[in-house]
Amino acid sequence: MARAAEDLEEERLDYGALAESVGFLLRIAQVQSFDMFFEHLSAKGLKPGEFTLLWVVGLNPGLRQGTLARQLRIKPAHMTKLVQRLVSAGYLSRQVPEDDRRSVRLALTPGGEAFVASRRDAFLQFHAAERAALTDDEFRQLTALLGKLTGIGGPT
Amino acid sequence: MARAAEDLEEERLDYGALAESVGFLLRIAQVQSFDMFFEHLSAKGLKPGEFTLLWVVGLNPGLRQGTLARQLRIKPAHMTKLVQRLVSAGYLSRQVPEDDRRSVRLALTPGGEAFVASRRDAFLQFHAAERAALTDDEFRQLTALLGKLTGIGGPT
């Protein structure tokens, strides 16, 4: 080979079939997105996993812990620790219902409500920044396709 | 069991703006994809990160370690450990070039070549399984959009 200078090599590698691998592209895109999240929101004390959990519980109060774990693809063992952390922080409350005392139902505390509300704008702003790289059409296509892959969202 | 109520709760949560968040959907889709990767390929001793690295080095021999880290969005500190592991496994060789003795250039060993070659079919099969959930059109749209987001692939 030896046809390439170093900066050319920097710009465009040969990925072969990997360039058409959904899994690989998802991985790269997701890591980029996390970087962007931290750039925008780490100063506000937000972590993607924690904020997502609080957000979803806020919209679905009384949700069972296991249901949440399955929906967010978080492993039960990790969910336990995540919930403990957010309970300690005063954002989340746990309630064991009478009809099935094995389970745990989650809700935001007033402090949790306030925390989500105060970060809501920053989160939506980040959301908008992610859209910036795409046209409106592309954005709709992408969210629809990812929604189809994940079973989330779909026709709203 | 109050099965009806549980199924309903299980099926469709309210995600609010999160259902249209590219970052959130990427995260869920990517976790699913990793699960699928492990189902198909963990028996072959493949891990996504390691196989990707070997694959790309195989297609771009003499690649600099730092270039690879930036392209694959792997942090330098982690890249060092990843490379050490693959060198120990006998799949990767390191060479310090004369013209810049700070840098490291990577190539597959014969063992590494054989390893990638022997897993190539299983990897392409996994790749095909990921496509199965989408029509050809949707697949092309998705890879094109992710390619645009990541700067990988694009017009070949």
Add this chain to the structure above:
DNA sequence: TATTGTTATACTCTATAACTATA
């Protein structure tokens, strides 16, 4: 001084399995 890669520490998340308490 800046860059390349290494080392070290800490944290997040995942994988797995054993455990409890309920059903």
Add this chain to the structure above:
DNA sequence: TATAGTTATAGAGTATAACAATA
């Protein structure tokens, strides 16, 4: 017996910062 959640351990990946060698 099965299910919901917990605990414990190991590992993969990331963030951060300090560091050595080289440019």
